[in-house]
Amino acid sequence: MTKVKAANPVSPLAPARFPDLPVIEGVEFAAAPAGVRYAGRTDVMLAKIAPGAAIAGVFTTSSTRAACVLDCQEKLKARVPADAGAAIVVNSGNANAFTGALGQEAVDAVTGAVAQALGMPASRVFSSSTGVIGEPLPYERITAAIPALTAALDAGGIEAAARAIMTTDTFPKGAAAEIEGEGGVIKIAGIAKGSGMIAPNMATMLVYIFTDAKIPAKNLQKMLSRNVDETFNAITVDSDTSTSDALIVAATGRSAAAEITDLRSKVARDFEAALHGVMLDLAQQVVKDGEGATKFVEVRVSGAETAEDAHKVAMAVANSPLVKTAIAGQDANWGRVVAAVGKSGAKADRDKLRISFGDMVLAENGWRVPDYSEEAASAYMKGQELVIGVDLGLGKAKKSVWTCDLTHRYIDINADYRS
């Protein structure tokens, strides 16, 4: 039983268009409509990665994570030699989560069919599923689409792949970077999906990043892991963490540039910065497509005694429904920011706290500033991109997280998601 789904209006925070992503040598993409849940939309994507690629990944920490996540984690741990090539197959519409033994059966069927079609071991086929939880995945619809997918593989197909993995997303998400390696250019291109159930811990969405860098898998994994906290773990839409989500990076090694072996080298640092940039860009696009979002908000915490406290305060503010509804209402209700700091559990001293909106300090020394202007604060709130600053005045730790407002559309979308 497939359904026809009405399209959501595109987020007002969406970029003007999908970016031009470079072709990554050694990767081909295809997308197809398999009717997993809705008729008439592409809902499966396949990425084929040439032999020799290094693969790294980070996954949701949910204790109820889906079969495909457990499967990816096992396959990555097994460190199968890279010379076999690799593939990523993703469906939207059904998360294949909390589906018992049928869950693994579906993963085995889909990854097995891809492996057979592409002539590689199933241990190198990584799968993801996103959508409704608790319904059996009609995997035979996906396996039936594999011949069409393999026939359509195309080095230029990344945008179609980005579209195929959308669920309540209102725009496809892509980001890219290029750096000068030693002896050649290194390119990075990534895609992501996500707009609800977005909160740490990693990785509360699906993200696939491809690069032609030549880099050992352990170096790639290290870079990935240590850049997640400030990118995908620093965003939140609704404080809900998914059962399913995954970030996989594949490095094909097809660039002319030399291998990145020393993590302290200039090229390693350049590559890591570029990777960080692509990750942060995709993470921020996910927030900008936050369900019902009309404002993009950075919560910038400084002056915390510890990094953990900075994180707690930033997340408490970013997840506060009262702060998020005030932003939706364009109400400069900084008192709710104070309340969120207070409840965060982090060490805070009311009289040392400084609250600012953009460059405008609103409150310090335990009270609003003497020249506080409600008009100026309200005018600031009419902007589409906002920065809420919280300085705790206690130490040097800082943390930024990105979030969006909480609007009627969020409720429209989520009170009526399944039916």
Place this chain on the structure above:
Amino acid sequence: MTKVKAANPVSPLAPARFPDLPVIEGVEFAAAPAGVRYAGRTDVMLAKIAPGAAIAGVFTTSSTRAACVLDCQEKLKARVPADAGAAIVVNSGNANAFTGALGQEAVDAVTGAVAQALGMPASRVFSSSTGVIGEPLPYERITAAIPALTAALDAGGIEAAARAIMTTDTFPKGAAAEIEGEGGVIKIAGIAKGSGMIAPNMATMLVYIFTDAKIPAKNLQKMLSRNVDETFNAITVDSDTSTSDALIVAATGRSAAAEITDLRSKVARDFEAALHGVMLDLAQQVVKDGEGATKFVEVRVSGAETAEDAHKVAMAVANSPLVKTAIAGQDANWGRVVAAVGKSGAKADRDKLRISFGDMVLAENGWRVPDYSEEAASAYMKGQELVIGVDLGLGKAKKSVWTCDLTHRYIDINADYRS
């Protein structure tokens, strides 16, 4: 500058009427319109408690708590002899929170004026303020109302007091109990306010409970403290904790019943059970007046390995915006309950989890039950009072928390609270 405020429609979950509360000998109440924020509504209440009363209290744990909370905590710690009598003065409309030195000045002015009018030391006058954060409290409007308040003191005035402390509340909240003491009846009557910014830790609302029991203050405090976790700390509307809130219990000792000195005696256990009942009743009324609530939901967790895990799971489900919007949409989306369990941080095993709605088991053994009926589950969701059961299948710890759904009204109310 006072404002005229449009009344919110009464919550569909409200009780038919305010309960008949017994007169508690030794307590008188008055309410008056002081124009703290809005014109034309009673916004200050005064309770005068006769000499000899024992007072106990618990307060918000927010690190940005308001001056009146700090003041109450200090006064309770000081253990001023009870023979002076006591008073509680409360205003709505302005929380006097994050108002710097002016905050304490306002508390001193209000409690000092009440002390003078009633002929008791200011150290026995407890004050609370609720409403907007960060604006100076126009305390001269409150002190100006004190003559009218003292003139109007009346043993039967508790309902008017309950109305005076309302902010976004749509109905006044009261609860009562009576037990047989040794040699006479002991009565308890309590009132509460709260409908948003409701979440632990204690005490995320204003609650005042009066009893004619004769009981030492330390026994009263002990009973109060140990019953908070399962009542006021077991409810959540929006996961936001207030800067201001307080629960104060006054025991006048005017009952003919003997003093409750031994906490293990039958009468002590009866009294504690009755106190618990009043606290739980008031706590549940607060949820039923949750901003925008249309459904009253118990999240009943069992089978957890530890009490902490049971609490984490219950709160994760009760605070999940995705669960709460599904309930608003009458969508039996138990998959979101699974996701909330997964993100809770508590120990959980996907394959041992059992999810039920009311008496209907929906999912167990890692998947939905074989005879799962979407129709039956959907029909259940149309009820106004729902029980979501989560059995973790790991141990014996359990926890219930009470919450409500997340609807458009919550956003209407909170995107437009201050203006």
